[in-house]
Amino acid sequence: MAASTRGTVLKKRRLSLAALRESTTAQGLALIAPTALYLLVFMIVPMILVGILSLMTRGPYGNVVYRLNFDNYTRLIDPLYLRILMYSIGVGAATTLITLVIGYPLAYYIARVPARQRNVLLFLILVPFWTNFIIRIYAWIMILRTEGLLNSFLLNLGLIKVPLDILYTPTAVLIGMVYEFLPFMILPLYTSLEKIENAQLEAAADLGARPLASFLRITFPLSLPGITAGSILTFIPAMGMFVVPDLMGGAKTILIGNLVRNQFLTARDWPFGAASSMLLMFLTLAMTLYYTRKVGFSEDLLV
Amino acid sequence: MSEKKPSAWLRLFSALVYLYIYLPIVLLVIFSFNKQKLNVSWEGFTLSWYQELFRNQQILLAIRNSLTIALVSTIVATIIGTLAALALQRYRFPGYTLTESTLYIPVIIPEVVMGISLLVFFSLIGVRLGLGTITLSHIAFSIPFVALVVRARLHGFDKSIEEAAMDLGANELTTFWRVTLPTILPGVLSGALLALTLSLDDYVITYFTAGPGSTTLPLRIFSMVRFAVTPEVNALSTIWVATVFLVLLIGQMVQNRQR
Numbered sequence: 001m002a003a004s005t006r007g008t009v010l011k012k013r014r015l016s017l018a019a020l021r022e023s024t025t026a027q028g029l030a031l032i033a034p035t036a037l038y039l040l041v042f043m044i045v046p047m048i049l050v051g052i053l054s055l056m057t058r059g060p061y062g063n064v065v066y067r068l069n070f071d072n073y074t075r076l077i078d079p080l081y082l083r084i085l086m087y088s089i090g091v092g093a094a095t096t097l098i099t100l101v102i103g104y105p106l107a108y109y110i111a112r113v114p115a116r117q118r119n120v121l122l123f124l125i126l127v128p129f130w131t132n133f134i135i136r137i138y139a140w141i142m143i144l145r146t147e148g149l150l151n152s153f154l155l156n157l158g159l160i161k162v163p164l165d166i167l168y169t170p171t172a173v174l175i176g177m178v179y180e181f182l183p184f185m186i187l188p189l190y191t192s193l194e195k196i197e198n199a200q201l202e203a204a205a206d207l208g209a210r211p212l213a214s215f216l217r218i219t220f221p222l223s224l225p226g227i228t229a230g231s232i233l234t235f236i237p238a239m240g241m242f243v244v245p246d247l248m249g250g251a252k253t254i255l256i257g258n259l260v261r262n263q264f265l266t267a268r269d270w271p272f273g274a275a276s277s278m279l280l281m282f283l284t285l286a287m288t289l290y291y292t293r294k295v296g297f298s299e300d301l302l303v
Numbered sequence: 304m305s306e307k308k309p310s311a312w313l314r315l316f317s318a319l320v321y322l323y324i325y326l327p328i329v330l331l332v333i334f335s336f337n338k339q340k341l342n343v344s345w346e347g348f349t350l351s352w353y354q355e356l357f358r359n360q361q362i363l364l365a366i367r368n369s370l371t372i373a374l375v376s377t378i379v380a381t382i383i384g385t386l387a388a389l390a391l392q393r394y395r396f397p398g399y400t401l402t403e404s405t406l407y408i409p410v411i412i413p414e415v416v417m418g419i420s421l422l423v424f425f426s427l428i429g430v431r432l433g434l435g436t437i438t439l440s441h442i443a444f445s446i447p448f449v450a451l452v453v454r455a456r457l458h459g460f461d462k463s464i465e466e467a468a469m470d471l472g473a474n475e476l477t478t479f480w481r482v483t484l485p486t487i488l489p490g491v492l493s494g495a496l497l498a499l500t501l502s503l504d505d506y507v508i509t510y511f512t513a514g515p516g517s518t519t520l521p522l523r524i525f526s527m528v529r530f531a532v533t534p535e536v537n538a539l540s541t542i543w544v545a546t547v548f549l550v551l552l553i554g555q556m557v558q559n560r561q562r
Contacts, residue, residue: 024394025394025395025396025397027394028390028395029390029396029397031386031387031389031390031394032387032390032391032396032398032402034386034387035383035384035386035387035402035406035446035450038383038443038446039405039406039447042421042439042440042442043408043409043420043443044405046417046420046421046424047420049423049424050416050419050420053423102320102323105313105317106316106317108309108313109309109313109314109316110317112309113309119555119559123551124321124325125324126551127547127551128324128325128328130500130547130551131328131543131544132503132520132521132524132543133504133506134521134524134525134528135331135524135536135539135544136327137528138524138528138532138536138540139327139328139330139331139540141528141532142331142334142342142532142537143327143330145532147341149330149342152343152344179323179324179327182324232411236411236412237413237414239413240412240413240415240416241413241415242415242507243507247528247529257413260416261415261419264422264511270423273419274419274423277419277420280413280415281412281413284411284412284416285412288411
């Protein structure tokens with residue numbers, strides 16, 4: 001008796017679960033709901049608010065007056081801000097190019113060594129990547145400052161007579177940026193290079209291609225998705241970065257990230273800061289779309 | 304790839320890049336044991352900076368804040384993000400493409416944009432900035448990373464094991480706890496590890512959402528190194544690098560054993 005009741009209960013539960021299993025749409029929605037809601041409240045709504053704020057007016061005391069106004073965007077065409085924008089793009093591009101030139105041969109090398117060694121080499125790339133990034137900047141401050149390790153080393157060797165002023169210059173900013181973003185370039189490059197089948201290269205060699213020709217016509221084109229992913233992952237954060245310029249560039253280096261930060265926290269012109277932030281966001285989205293459409297982009301390179 | 308041996312030039316170049324990556328870190332570690340406060344030259348071995356570090360109340364408070372935020376945000380983001388990964392990998396529902404592309408936004412947009420959006424949001428709704436707002440923000444940027452990592456690991460998941468479990472009489476919940484979760488656990492753990500690291504590492508978004516008394520470790524380090532070099536930061540960095548190294552090494556060893 002008891003057993004048979006239990007049996008019917010089980011059967012009933014099975015049935016209702018079967019019904020639930022049938023409606024996979026409801027299940028899917030239930031699983032995605034927390035993420036969708038969370039990102040709606042803490043990402044989408046805040047961004048919309050910034051968009052609205054960028055069309056408002058700054059009040060006399062740094063407060064926000066809710067009066068429609070497009071001046072915040074026209075102000076961005078001012079030569080002063082255009083120069084900041086061009087400089088940010090320049091720093092982003094230089095960082096991307098240097099990390100690519102350094103990272104590509106290294107990724108190529110890692111992809112060609114035996115598997116055991118490869119794991120060690122990848123591990124060594126990951127360690128600094130997982131280490132705090134302010135600590136990494138600090139290491140370079142220690143080395144580059146006027147009384148720093150590089151200068152005392154060169155002075156002791158007698159190679160220079162006066163200490164070099166490297167810290168708080170644009171060069172220092174580039175050194176810091178390249179160091180920060182190198183792993184972001186190497187990892188996607190490695191992922192795409194590692195996928196290339198040896199058979200393809202052998203076939204090319206069998207058909208008489210010299211190493212250079214087979215690199216240019218097989219390896220390089222096949223690594224383009226990695227170059228795209230690496231460039232996006234380097235260029236965009238480099239362009240919006242304000243911590244490296246703050247710590248290593250002194251007051252002279254102002255990137256668009258610094259501009260946004262300053263408008264919000266120092267100048268207290270929130271509407272203009274919001275407009276600069278919108279510009280930065282549109283720039284990054286436009287570039288991402290352009291690059292991914294042009295070269296193709298595979299999402300597994302990101303993670 | 305592999306097979307053909309890399310040339311000597313390539314080998315030399317790679318060695319130099321590794322030197323470039325590690326020399327600053329090695330110097331950082333060495334000089335944490337240096338007697339000289341200004342860190343200009345080596346003067347002798349000492350552990351006093353480590354002692355000073357653990358007596359520095361501001362740093363201890365920052366460590367406590369950072370760990371609290373990281374722990375809470377990692378747990379919440381891992382749960383929510385894993386559910387999202389399951390949803391995206393296995394189900395089709397209205398708004399699929401929209402949610403999928405929304406997940407990429409925090410990966411792609413500059414942090415400063417997200418930071419000021421959250422600052423604007425919190426001040427418009429009148430929430431006092433502090434540990435709470437930092438934690439809410441960290442959860443927001445961690446969810447997408449967890450979802451992407453877990454989803455990547457779900458690609459190879461064999462659904463027939465679950466069906467087998469249910470045929471043998473296990474209900475949905477039991478199947479999830481005893482079959483699905485153990486199988487995707489490595490992915491969930493690496494997602495959690497990523498979320499933890501992102502939270503402990505974050506400067507920019509924390510900077511915009513922090514209030515008085517909620518200084519985290521990166522904020523504290525930033526203000527310490529802004530104008531001066533101090534061996535206390537070297538000591539702190541050494542502990543940090545060593546911890547990261549150990550955690551990654553253990554992770555690597557676990558992964559190797561599973562293979």
